[in-house]
Amino acid sequence: xxxxxxxxxxxxxxxLMTIFTKNPVHSVLYLVITFFxxxxxxxxxxAQFLAVVNFIVYMGAIMVLFLFVLMLxxxxxxxxxxKSTIVKIMGTVAGxxxxxxxxxxxxxxxxxxxxITPHANIGLVKNLGQVLFxxxxxxxxxxxILLLTAMVGAVLLAKKDTNKA
Amino acid sequence: xxxxxxxxxxxxxxxxxxxxNAKGALLPVTIAGLxxxxxxxxxxxxxxxxxxxxxxxxxxHLALSFSSLCIIVTILxxxxxxxxxxAISDNVAEYYSLILFSVTGALLVCSYHNFAMxxxxxxxxxxxxxxxxxxxxxxxxxxxxxxxxxxxxxxxxGFLLFGITxxxxxxVTFDLEGLKQYVIANPQxxxxxxxxxxxxxxVGLCFKIGAAPFHFWTPDVYEGAPIxxxxxxxxxxxxxxxxxxxxxxxxxxxxxxxxxxPVLLTICIITLFVGNISALMQSSxxxxxxxxxIAHAGYMLFAIVSLGADSASGIFTYATAYSLxxxxxxxxxxxxxxxxxxxxxxxxxGLAKTNxxxxxxxxxxxxxxxxxxxxxxxxxxxxxxxxxxQDYHIILLVLxxxxxxxxxxxxxxxxxxxxxxxxxxxxxxxxxxxYQLVFFIAAALTLLIxxxxxxxxxxN
Numbered sequence: 037x038x039x040x041x042x043x044x045x046x047x048x049x050x051x052l053m054t055i056f057t058k059n060p061v062h063s064v065l066y067l068v069i070t071f072f073x074x075x076x077x078x079x080x081x082x083a084q085f086l087a088v089v090n091f092i093v094y095m096g097a098i099m100v101l102f103l104f105v106l107m108l109x110x111x112x113x114x115x116x117x118x119k120s121t122i123v124k125i126m127g128t129v130a131g132x133x134x135x136x137x138x139x140x141x142x143x144x145x146x147x148x149x150x151x152i153t154p155h156a157n158i159g160l161v162k163n164l165g166q167v168l169f170x171x172x173x174x175x176x177x178x179x180x181i182l183l184l185t186a187m188v189g190a191v192l193l194a195k196k197d198t199n200k201a
Numbered sequence: 202x203x204x205x206x207x208x209x210x211x212x213x214x215x216x217x218x219x220x221x222n223a224k225g226a227l228l229p230v231t232i233a234g235l236x237x238x239x240x241x242x243x244x245x246x247x248x249x250x251x252x253x254x255x256x257x258x259x260x261x262h263l264a265l266s267f268s269s270l271c272i273i274v275t276i277l278x279x280x281x282x283x284x285x286x287x288a289i290s291d292n293v294a295e296y297y298s299l300i301l302f303s304v305t306g307a308l309l310v311c312s313y314h315n316f317a318m319x320x321x322x323x324x325x326x327x328x329x330x331x332x333x334x335x336x337x338x339x340x341x342x343x344x345x346x347x348x349x350x351x352x353x354x355x356x357x358x359g360f361l362l363f364g365i366t367x368x369x370x371x372x373v374t375f376d377l378e379g380l381k382q383y384v385i386a387n388p389q390x391x392x393x394x395x396x397x398x399x400x401x402x403x404v405g406l407c408f409k410i411g412a413a414p415f416h417f418w419t420p421d422v423y424e425g426a427p428i429x430x431x432x433x434x435x436x437x438x439x440x441x442x443x444x445x446x447x448x449x450x451x452x453x454x455x456x457x458x459x460x461x462x463p464v465l466l467t468i469c470i471i472t473l474f475v476g477n478i479s480a481l482m483q484s485s486x487x488x489x490x491x492x493x494x495i496a497h498a499g500y501m502l503f504a505i506v507s508l509g510a511d512s513a514s515g516i517f518t519y520a521t522a523y524s525l526x527x528x529x530x531x532x533x534x535x536x537x538x539x540x541x542x543x544x545x546x547x548x549x550x551g552l553a554k555t556n557x558x559x560x561x562x563x564x565x566x567x568x569x570x571x572x573x574x575x576x577x578x579x580x581x582x583x584x585x586x587x588x589x590x591q592d593y594h595i596i597l598l599v600l601x602x603x604x605x606x607x608x609x610x611x612x613x614x615x616x617x618x619x620x621x622x623x624x625x626x627x628x629x630x631x632x633x634x635x636y637q638l639v640f641f642i643a644a645a646l647t648l649l650i651x652x653x654x655x656x657x658x659x660x661n
Contacts, residue, residue, distance in 0.1 A: 144393065174254040175317040178309065181209050182325045185302040188216065189332030192295045 040080055047073040064102050071095045083159030202253065202260070203241035204268065205308050207234060212301035219294020231279055231297045235304075239272045252314045256376045263513050264312035266660050267444035270517065271307045274436045274524045275300065277639050278429060281532050284633065285429055289337050296336065300433065303329035307441035316365045316375040319445055323361070323409065326441065327354045330434060334426040346425025353408065353418040361405025367398035380453045388456070399454060399461055403468075406449075409442040410498045412468050413475040420479075423491035428538070431487065432531035435494040436524040443501055443516055450505050451512060458508065465506050470600055472499030477607040486534055487544045489611060490527065493570065496608060497523050500601070503585040507592035514658045515588055519581030521657060522569055522650060525643040526578060529566035532636055533559060540630045549615050551624035559632065560619045562640045569647045571612040572605055577650035584658070 047070055054066040071094050078087035157163055168176055211234035218226055242265050250261035258264075279300065286293045302325060309322030331354065335347025369375060371392035372383040384391065404415065411419040423431045454461060476496030483489040501519050504512040534544065536559065541548035553560040569578035582605065589598050632640075650657055 171255050172257075172317055174257040175315070175321050178318075178321050178325070181302060181305060182321060182328060184213075185299065185325055185329050185332075188295060188298060188302075189328065192292055192299075192332060193335065193338065 040077075043073050043076045043080070047077070060106050061103065064099060064106060067102075068095055068099045071099065078159075081159065082157065085159060085161045085164050088161075202258065203245075204238035204272070205305055205312075207238045207241060208301055208305040208308065211235075211238075212298045212305065215294055215298040215301060219292070219298070224293060227294055227297055228279065228283055231301065232276060234301070235272055235276050235279065238308075239269055239276075242269045242272065252378065256378060257315045257318050258309070258312045259314035259377075260312055262660065263444065263448060266513075266517055267311040267440060267520075268308045270521055270524065271304060271311065271437045271440055274440070274528060275304050275433070277528050277643065278433050278436075280635050280639050281432075281528075281535070282429055283635050285427075285535065289427055292336075296333070299329040299333050303333070303433070304437065307437055310441040311444040313445065313448070314377050316368070316377075319449075320358075320362065320365065323442075323445070324358065326438060327358070327409075330430070330438065333430045333433075334422060336430070337427060340425075342425040343427070344425075346422045349418055349425075350422045357405050357408030357415070359405075360401050360408070364398045364401030364403075364405060367394045367401065371395035371398065377449070377452050384453060384456050391457070396460060399457070400464070402449070403461065403464065406442060406446050407468060410439055410446065410501075411495050412498045412502060413472040413495060414468075416472070416475065416495045416498075419495055420488055420491045423494070424485070424488050428487065428531050428535050431491070432528055435490070435531075436527050439494065439498065439501075440520045440524060443520060447505060447513060447516055451508055455508060462506060465502060466594065466597060469499055469502045469506055470597065472496070472502065473601060473604040477604045477611075481607060481611050483611075484546060485544045486546055486549070486615060489546075489615075490530060490534075493608070493611070494527070496604065497570075499604075500582065500585050503589050503597070503601070506597070507588045507594060509588060509591070511584065511588055514660065515581075515584040517660065518577070518584055518650070518654065518657055522577030522581040522647065525647050526566040526569040526576075529562060529640055529643045529647075530570070532639060533563045533566075536630060536632060536636065540628075546615055546618050547622075549618040550622040552619040554623070555629045556632070559630075559640075562644050563619065564616050565644050565647055567612040567616055569651070571609045573609075575648065575651045577647045577654070580650060580654040580658075 050066050050070040050073065054063050054070060057063050057066060071090065075087045075091045075095070078084075078090060158167075211231070214234075215227060215231060218230060245260050246262070246265055248260075250259055250264075252259045279297070282296070286296045290296065306322045306325030306327070306329065309318055310326060313319040313322055331347055331351045334350050335343055337343040365375070368380065371394040372380055374380060374383070383395075408415045408418075423435065426434065450461075473496060476492050476494075476499055480489050480492035480496060483492060497519075501516055501523075504515040504519075537548050537552070538544055549563075552563075565576065569576035572578045572582035586598060586601065589601070
């Protein structure tokens with residue numbers, strides 16, 4: 037339990053640092069660390085697969101993409117547009133509303149939900165694979181069509197028109 | 202299942218045909234494949250429908266009829282595409298292939314029995330469309346439409362997924378049968394999560410059907426997309442989304458109608474007014490059709506507001522009438538735009554003098570959209586109003602009648618332009634044979650359903 041509180045503290049701390057730091061590159065780096073603490077949370081929750089995916093995909097791939105985009109756009113302190121006060125107030129109000137909603141939701145949540153207890157080991161890769169290839173085989177196969185469609189489209193949109201030049 | 206497999210393989214085959222430069226074979230192969238898929242759907246009609254593949258898909262009459270409608274409308278649109286795609290892009294094969302992938306997604310949405318399938322179906326359908334909308338790479342309007350559609354669509358999928366997650370949290374199942382059991386077994390103690398899930402799924406689906414207040418993407422996207430893609434989006438995608446909508450509400454959420462009827466009723470009324478009044482203001486025919494498609498989504502929602510045994514056949518009839526008329530209207534718009542170069546109402550001036558046949562066909566389509574008797578649109582509207590009347594939503598009925606009158610006004614505007622305005626330039630346009638074929642099929646079916654609707658109503 038003490039590990040959890042320590043990691044939770046780190047998550048909140050780095051999440052706040054993500055918002056408060058002025059330099060966008062630092063901000064993204066803090067976000068990477070925040071995601072890393074999430075990975076630790078997933079391991080604590082016995083969700084190995086999620087932990088691995090979070091580590092590789094979010095921390096590894098997506099965050100690196102973020103960094104690349106930031107560097108390509110050359111967003112530093114000087115070019116960052118100043119937000120007007122009204123936008124800031126709106127953001128604060130919306131954020132606080134979300135917080136209240138979450139607190140309300142957590143208040144009614146049951147810790148011993150019968151939905152979760154019988155599947156304590158569902159997060160292990162082996163069990164997940166069995167569910168994926170037994171119960172959810174059809175959606176799993178059909179998602180290949182989804183990926184193929186996206187791939188065809190990406191090539192189509194990104195390809196140069198050769199004979200138009 | 203045969204149809205879904207056929208279409209997926211067909212799309213890949215079409216890609217290969219494009220690779221080997223067999224441009225002449227693209228259209229025949231596509232149409233042959235679509236007809237084969239249609240045959241698979243029809244052959245399943247008399248078999249007992251049980252959920253297949255661990256309850257993932259269900260090919261009942263609802264799924265089969267809506268899937269067949271999607272395939273037939275796609276065939277009509279593909280027939281119109283013969284010369285059209287070549288003019289705007291070099292990659293004709295990818296066009297056909299993306300449309301086929303999109304139809305595959307539409308069929309999945311029609312026949313899902315598990316939320317996982319609903320999600321994958323909607324995504325396949327939409328991802329293909331994000332690309333098709335932006336296929337004119339050099340055209341800024343098209344790019345804007347594509348980006349807008351992509352961002353809005355991704356956002357709405359987020360809502361849908363969050364709703365599905367909350368429902369799963371309450372019931373521990375994605376299966377529609379399981380959800381139904383949960384709702385029946387707990388008439389009092391339904392978890393708040395479940396209600397939140399209903400609302401979020403409602404938001405996600407309303408985005409897809411383009412109902413107000415989630416319609417903001419519709420006019421810009423419909424205007425920016427190539428005309429044929431617009432006609433595909435406003436017919437097939439809408440039909441499939443409504444089938445998905447109807448299946449969820451009619452199997453799972455019927456017992457909870459006290460909760461969602463007021464929400465849906467509000468959406469319905471806002472949609473009708475926004476669609477019709479905005480359509481009245483338009484000067485572009487294409488944009489008018491975009492807003493009118495919002496209004497028609499409002500009418501189709503009637504059947505879900507007053508859910509009953511007739512809902513499926515009501516939506517099916519309405520969707521058929523609307524799709525046939527839309528395909529005709531968009532097809533004629535292509536011809537007129539090719540001649541005059543503009544999508545404004547004025548480009549239809551004097552069409553009755555130069556091309557009386559074309560004017561007559563467009564008039565039939567417009568009358569059907571407006572819901573004038575002896576056309577299919579009237580039967581559709583009649584069934585919707587009838588359903589609402591049986592449920593005693595009198596206010597909705599009165600508002601809908603007002604909207605129908607507004608609708609008649611702007612649909613007949615183009616007819617007035619065709620018959621009573623003249624244009625200086627009086628050259629006759631040649632209508633290609635494939636266009637003639639599609640228009641005649643659509644007009645004949647419109648009149649046939651209008652005069653003898655029973656064969657369609659009895660299907661569901």
